[in-house]
Each structure stands twice: as C-alpha cells, then as structure tokens.
Amino acid sequence: MAERIADAAVTTRGGRVRTVLFALLIPFAIVLVWEGVKFLGGDPWRIQNVLGLGVSFEHRPPLRIGMASDLSLPHVWEVLGSFFEPVQRRSDVSLGQFLVGAALYTWREAALGFLVGALLGLTLASIFIHSRLLERAFVPYVIASQTVPIVALAPMIVFAFGQGVLSVVIIATYLTFFPVTIAGIRGLTSPDPRALELMRSYAASRWAVFWKLRLPASLPYLFTALKISATASIVGAIIGEGPGGIPEGLGRAIINFNQQYISGPEKLWATILVSAVLGILFFSVVRAVELFVLRGRALAAG
Amino acid sequence: MTDGGGSAGETRAVGDPVVSIRGVHKVFQVADGRTRALESIDVDIQRGEFVSLIGPSGCGKSTLLRLIGDLTAPTAGIVTVNGKPARKARLDRDYGMVFQAPVLFDWRTVEGNVRLPLDIMGVRGRERDRRAREMLELVELHDFARHYPRQLSGGMQQRVAIARALAFEPKILLMDEPFGALDEMTRERMNSELLRIWERTKTTIVFVTHSIPEAVFLSSRVIVMSARPGRITNVIDVDLGRPRNEETREQERYFQLVTAVRESLRGRVDGETPVASPDRTMAEGTIG
Numbered sequence: 099m100a101e102r103i104a105d106a107a108v109t110t111r112g113g114r115v116r117t118v119l120f121a122l123l124i125p126f127a128i129v130l131v132w133e134g135v136k137f138l139g140g141d142p143w144r145i146q147n148v149l150g151l152g153v154s155f156e157h158r159p160p161l162r163i164g165m166a167s168d169l170s171l172p173h174v175w176e177v178l179g180s181f182f183e184p185v186q187r188r189s190d191v192s193l194g195q196f197l198v199g200a201a202l203y204t205w206r207e208a209a210l211g212f213l214v215g216a217l218l219g220l221t222l223a224s225i226f227i228h229s230r231l232l233e234r235a236f237v238p239y240v241i242a243s244q245t246v247p248i249v250a251l252a253p254m255i256v257f258a259f260g261q262g263v264l265s266v267v268i269i270a271t272y273l274t275f276f277p278v279t280i281a282g283i284r285g286l287t288s289p290d291p292r293a294l295e296l297m298r299s300y301a302a303s304r305w306a307v308f309w310k311l312r313l314p315a316s317l318p319y320l321f322t323a324l325k326i327s328a329t330a331s332i333v334g335a336i337i338g339e340g341p342g343g344i345p346e347g348l349g350r351a352i353i354n355f356n357q358q359y360i361s362g363p364e365k366l367w368a369t370i371l372v373s374a375v376l377g378i379l380f381f382s383v384v385r386a387v388e389l390f391v392l393r394g395r396a397l398a399a400g
Numbered sequence: 401m402t403d404g405g406g407s408a409g410e411t412r413a414v415g416d417p418v419v420s421i422r423g424v425h426k427v428f429q430v431a432d433g434r435t436r437a438l439e440s441i442d443v444d445i446q447r448g449e450f451v452s453l454i455g456p457s458g459c460g461k462s463t464l465l466r467l468i469g470d471l472t473a474p475t476a477g478i479v480t481v482n483g484k485p486a487r488k489a490r491l492d493r494d495y496g497m498v499f500q501a502p503v504l505f506d507w508r509t510v511e512g513n514v515r516l517p518l519d520i521m522g523v524r525g526r527e528r529d530r531r532a533r534e535m536l537e538l539v540e541l542h543d544f545a546r547h548y549p550r551q552l553s554g555g556m557q558q559r560v561a562i563a564r565a566l567a568f569e570p571k572i573l574l575m576d577e578p579f580g581a582l583d584e585m586t587r588e589r590m591n592s593e594l595l596r597i598w599e600r601t602k603t604t605i606v607f608v609t610h611s612i613p614e615a616v617f618l619s620s621r622v623i624v625m626s627a628r629p630g631r632i633t634n635v636i637d638v639d640l641g642r643p644r645n646e647e648t649r650e651q652e653r654y655f656q657l658v659t660a661v662r663e664s665l666r667g668r669v670d671g672e673t674p675v676a677s678p679d680r681t682m683a684e685g686t687i688g
C-alpha cells in the first residue's frame with residue numbers, strides 16, 4: 099500500500115514537470131509560427147547597430163503575405179516591447195502599467211458579476227429541484243435568455259440601469275448564472291437514491307438534505323460550471339464597459355486601441371494578450387479553489 | 401433516551417413485539433400491469449431478536465424491509481414499530497438502515513460519515529465525537545478515522561456503514577444484504593463481528609440475505625419467503641446456542657437447520673404445496 103502511494107507520488111511529480119514543460123512549449127511554438135510567417139512573408143525589417151557593434155542587420159522576406167504585414171501581425175518583440183512604452187505620447191505611465199491597472203479594474207467587475215451570477219444560478223437551481231412546476235415554467239426562459247446576443251442586450255441593460263459599474267456587473271452576471279443554473283440542477287439531483295433514502299431514514303429535514311447531501315454532491319458539477327463562468331464573466335465585463343461608459347477597464351482600452359490601430363497595432367495586441375492572461379488567471383483561481391474544496395474525493399480532471 | 405424503550409416500552413408487557421406486521425399487501429403499479437410484491441404478510445419481531453428474511457430474488461424481501469422502515473407504504477395492512485405506526489417510528493428515528501452498498505459520502509472522512517446521523521440529529525461537540533469514536537472502535541476502524549471512503553476496501557466500507565447505523569443507537573437495525581458484495585472469507589468474519597456487536601448493543605436486527613448459511617449462523621429466527629406473489633412460506637427457529645463462533649458452523653444441528661431452510665426455499669414444506677404458481681412465474685418473465 100505504502101509502495102503504491104509512493105508510486106503515485108512519483109508519477110504525479112513526473113507528470114507535473116511534464117505538464118509545465120508542455121505548457122511552456124505551446125507559447126514558444128506559437129511565437130515560432132508567428133515569426134516564421136513574418137520571416138517568410140512579412141514586411142522587411144532591420145536592426146540598426148546590433149549589440150552596439152555599429153553593424154546593422156536587415157531582412158527582406160522572399161514572399162509577400164498580406165496577413166503577415168506589420169499592421170496585421172506586429173512582431174512579437176514589438177508587442178512585448180510596447181508594454182514598456184508610454185501608453186500615450188508624453189504620458190509617464192507605461193502601457194504595461196496601464197494594462198495591469200485596467201485588467202485589475204475589469205477583474206473586479208467580472209468577479210462581482212461572477213459571485214452574483216454564481217449565487218443566482220445556485221439559488222435558481224435549488225428552487226427548480228424542489229419544484230417541478232417552477233422548473234417547467236422557468237427553465238425555458240433561462241435557456242432563451244442565453245440566445246439573446248449580449249452585444250444586443252448590453253445597451254438595453256445600460257439604458258435600464260444607467261451608465262456605471264452596476265450595469266457592467268449585471269452584464270457579467272447575465273453571462274455567468276446560466277452554466278451554474280444548469281450544472282446546479284444536474285448536481286443537486288445527482289445523489290444516489292439510496293443516499294436520499296438514508297437521509298429519509300434519519301428523518302432529515304429538506305434543509306439538512308440540501309446542506310449535507312445535495313450541495314456537497316453537486317460541487318464537482320458546480321465547479322465545472324464555475325470555471326466556464328469565470329472566463330465568461332470577464333468577457334461580459336469587457337463587453338459591458340463600452341456601453342457602460344467605464345473608461346478604466348480593458349473594454350475601453352480595446353475600443354481605444356482599435357481606433358488607433360493604424361498608428362500602433364501592437365497596443366491592441368498587447369491588450370488582447372492581457373485579457374487572455376486575465377481569463378486564464380481567473381480560471382486558475384477557481385481551479386485552485388476546486389482542488390482545495392474537493393480534496394479527498396476522487397480527483398476531478400481539468 | 402438512555403434506556404431504550406422510554407415510557408411506552410416499560411408499560412408494555414414483556415413479549416410485546418418491536419415490529420408487528422398485520423395483513424400487509426404491497427402492489428406496485430408498473431407500465432404493463434401490477435406486481436404483487438407482497439401478499440398477506442403477518443410477522444411479529446420481539447425485542448432483541450435477530451430475524452433473517454430469505455427467499456428467491458424478487459420475492460419482496462427488500463420491500464418488506466422498506467415497509468418496516470417507512471421508506472414505502474403498504475397497499476393494505478398495518479406496520480407497527482415500537483407500538484406506533486412505522487412513519488411515526490421513522491420520524492422518532494427508531495431505526496438504522498444498512499444497504500447492500502455502503503452508500504458512504506465520499507466527501508466525508510470515515511469519522512465524518514459515522515458522525516452524519518449525529519450531525520443531523522443535533523448531537524454536538526464532545527458527545528458526538530465520543531460516540532463516533534466508540535462506534536469506530538466497535539467495528540475496529542479507529543485507525544482509519546481520517547481516511548476517505550475510497551481509501552478503504554469494500555468490507556471496511558461496509559463496516560463504516562454499520563458503525564454509522566449504530567451511531568445514534570437506533571432501537572432497530574434494518575440490514576438489506578449488507579454483505580452481499582463481499583467474498584466468503586470476509587463475509588464470515590463480518591458475520592462474527594455483527595453478532596458480537598448485536599450481543600453488545602442488544603438491538604433488534606432484521607436482516608435480508610441470499611445466503612442460507614449466513615441466515616442460520618446469525619439468526620434467532622429465519623423467515624423463508626417465496627416469490628410471485630411474495631409470501632412467507634415458513635418460519636424456522638434457530639435453536640443453536642450462543643455465543644456462536646467457528647465451531648457453530650461445524651455442529652450437526654447447524655447442518656440440519658441449513659438443510660431445513662434449503663428445503664423450505666424449494667417449497668417442500670411439510671403439508672404445504674409450493675406457493676409460487678408456474679403460470680405467474682412465466683407471465684412475469686423474470687427468473688427468481
């Protein structure tokens with residue numbers, strides 16, 4: 099037994115090293131393809147004064163691929179370099195600082211929407227599993243709500259609730275509650291019927307059955323939904339910031355840098371990169387909470 | 401609560417049954433008609449008895465157990481537990497239930513699982529911890545208190561389920577093939593353990609099994625049932641001495657009783673014809 103546990107530990111450690119290597123390999127491969135395409139078909143480029151030796155290096159790609167032009171696809175180093183440049187001319191804030199600030203701002207809105215959406219989803223699911231009537235009556239509308247495109251709905255929400263953080267949070271909530279509701283219904287009804295009979299034999303109240311059996315049994319399902327919701331809430335917040343009139347977040351930054359694309363495409367790319375990293379980080383936080391909460395159970399994947 | 405029966409228990413005469421089943425019928429409505437799961441069942445079970453229910457698959461053993469535990473209601477007839485309707489007894493938390501599968505909560509540790517009924521019944525703090533630990537010692541799993549169910553073998557998990565059922569000191573223990581999934585060796589060891597626990601706790605046990613040796617070894621009475629419709633065909637008093645141990649399994653009388661139960665199961669009860677009629681069996685299409 100001890101041997102098997104030790105074995106498992108070794109494989110997980112080996113597996114973890116492999117996972118990290120693999121995770122680093124993918125961005126490396128993306129950069130390689132990216133710059134490879136530009137090397138073959140991008141705009142000519144030169145580095146003046148290589149390493150301060152007074153020599154300059156120039157590359158003229160053999161092909162011309164429109165998609166690989168510096169405007170469509172700026173160099174990786176220009177995107178990365180732009181983080182250290184001023185966000186606007188003569189500003190003493192770098193783009194990197196600005197984007198981190200904007201990401202934190204957007205994340206706060208998203209996290210709020212995520213929390214409210216998760217609670218709303220769980221509450222709806224709890225009501226639906228206790229009342230077939232309400233489930234039949236309302237679940238179709240819950241589903242229908244998700245077929246309305248959020249870009250159409252966002253301005254209406256802003257119109258109803260006014261410009262400001264509240265509207266943005268509502269939009270994030272709107273994208274968040276749905277997966278939690280559906281997974282919640284599934285998870286809260288997942289207990290073994292015999293487990294429910296066991297509770298019945300204890301004359302346990304509905305309340306006790308909910309807290310001691312249904313909710314814990316639903317957690318693996320809920321966390322799957324929460325991981326979807328984590329990224330969805332960030333998308334919701336970014337989309338909502340436009341009509342919501344929030345200047346501080348990533349949404350406004352994306353709109354602005356879109357308008358200034360011709361003069362600095364790398365800024366938009368940098369903003370997209372930061373948005374993606376934000377999504378991954380929020381996802382990872384939820385995943386970490388999941389691992390902690392579900393410790394001891396058979397490990398849930400992903 | 402400390403000395404079992406409470407006021408009702410003391411005023412009743414000795415020999416008043418803990419479980420009394422009178423004229424019980426149970427019919428299930430199914431898509432293609434009705435299943436007569438139980439018919440004309442009359443049983444009395446005395447305090448401290450160990451009663452086994454044995455019979456072919458589908459004869460209604462589980463249904464009878466579930467009727468006693470008010471997990472299902474009879475179509476006709478009356479089930480009385482501790483002098484009150486089965487439902488009242490369930491709400492008074494008079495019985496503990498052990499299923500064929502352990503049905504442990506995989507997010508609770510072994511100790512957490514044993515505490516479950518205590519948590520629900522509002523037993524708190526040190527009293528709760530003491531009882532949980534005592535029960536784990538009873539089933540000899542105190543070294544595994546902090547393990548999770550998936551880290552235990554099937555037999556150990558079933559012992560946790562027994563400890564959980566005993567934790568709130570129920571007056572009746574209802575066990576539905578609790579050792580059905582275990583190998584022969586483990587099963588015999590569990591049988592001895594269960595008897596040890598029964599002798600110490602003095603609970604009344606109703607025990608469903610498919611195994612004739614198990615029924616004879618454990619019980620003070622074996623109730624033999626037949627299928628379609630489910631009926632009681634014979635009740636056999638097991639007059640083996642106690643405590644029972646490995647030597648019991650080698651006694652002449654033990655073998656005689658095993659044979660008696662086996663013959664009852666085949667329907668060869670003296671002066672009685674087999675109850676299951678062949679046409680019914682054919683019509684329902686399942687093999688008992």
Ligand SMILES: Nc1ncnc2c1ncn2[C@@H]1O[C@H](COP(=O)(O)OP(=O)(O)OP(=O)(O)O)[C@@H](O)[C@H]1O
Nearest residue numbers: 428429430435437456457458459460461462463464
């Ligand atoms: N919920 C139900 N709905 C319909 N029919 C049922 C239901 N429960 C049991 N039955 C029927 O009642 C009969 C008795 O079932 P029961 O489970 O009590 O048998 P059993 O003696 O416990 O069998 P086994 O030894 O296989 O567990 C069977 O014919 C079964 O099909």
Ligand SMILES: [Mg+2]
Nearest residue numbers: 461462463576
């Ligand atoms: Mg059964």
